[in-house]
Amino acid sequence: MIKTLKEWGFPQAYQNIFPDFIPARIIRAHRQKYEVASPAGLFQADLAGKLMFLxxxxxxxxxxxxxxxxxxxxxxxxxxMERYERRAVLSRAKVGGFGSEQVLAAHVDLAIIVQSMDQNYNLNRLERYLVQIRACEIQPAILLTKSDLCTPEELAQKLQEVQQIAGEARVLQYSLFQEDLNPILDLLPAAQTAVVVGSSGVGKSSLVNRLLGQEIMETSAISHSNQKGRHTTSHRELVQLSNGAFLIDTPGTREFGLSQSGEALEMTFEEIAELADSCKFRGCSHQHEPGCAVQEALEDGRLEWRRWESYQKLQREQEHFAMDKVNRRKKDKALGKMYRAIQGESRKRKGRS
Structure with a gap:
């Protein structure tokens, strides 16, 4: 239950916007069935028809x-009855959505990218998360789990690799045998909200349970065949920690499609953006042009081929999503025009009868 709206992060600007109703925050959602917390208590909630159909x-x-x-x-x-205007929304491209987005969480201050240091370790996937989160104008942090499965040499190498691509994002390591959780809790001030994202089996729900001090999120045992956890969270849920901060756990995501543009790609690949500014020709494609600083850096080893290929893939994906979004809007506009024409013709027929 919400004791005061302020401690739950209710923006001051929202005061008195909907004076006839009670402000509440959605803590659980599953197929348009909701659980909300409000000063009046916890409620199972359904959408009013206006919200659903409009x-x-x-x-x-x-x-x-x-x-x-x-x-x-x-x-x-x-x-x-109403939804307040959103801020800091974490979204991704909807799988098969042709320019549509899926909202994962709203009113987010921090996104904690959880990546395990076993077979799940993947720098390309980490870069994808960083680009999308920054494009959503949310501060990222990186938490490397299952560090106990690495040798000291492997741990040092992976930490160095992640630090090199993290930029300003905080990088922490964690294992279930770790007793001191204060470094993680320090990321989460009271009344602020963090969303936990990552692939299936990286230990997100186990982490949330540790931070809560109780088993709230359902987890499964490690699979002996591949040493990966079986992720059992099937919906998103907001929980409050003892220090007054909030966490949103999310189901494991096989795909985290880019749905935003802007400067996030250049922020995540700063060295490539700096090299591109040094190219001889403006608008250089960085393929075959003379005086291309990117190609020169690839040849002499200053730029990793892995980083360059990851950058190109994410850039193409952003452009593809933007094109799909434009085409979808054109299609929706054409369908709306056709629907209005049908309605007009129907009214004419009724007028003649």
């Missing part, structure tokens, strides 16, 4: 972390 896209529907205005029906049930 949404142009599923991403506009309330998600975990959203602030909403509710109307209680009784002591345990309520309707969600």
């Amino acid at each position: 949404a142009d896209d599923p991403s506009e529907l309330p998600q975990v972390g959203d602030w909403v205005a509710i109307q209680p029906l009784d002591d345990t049930h309520a309707y969600i």
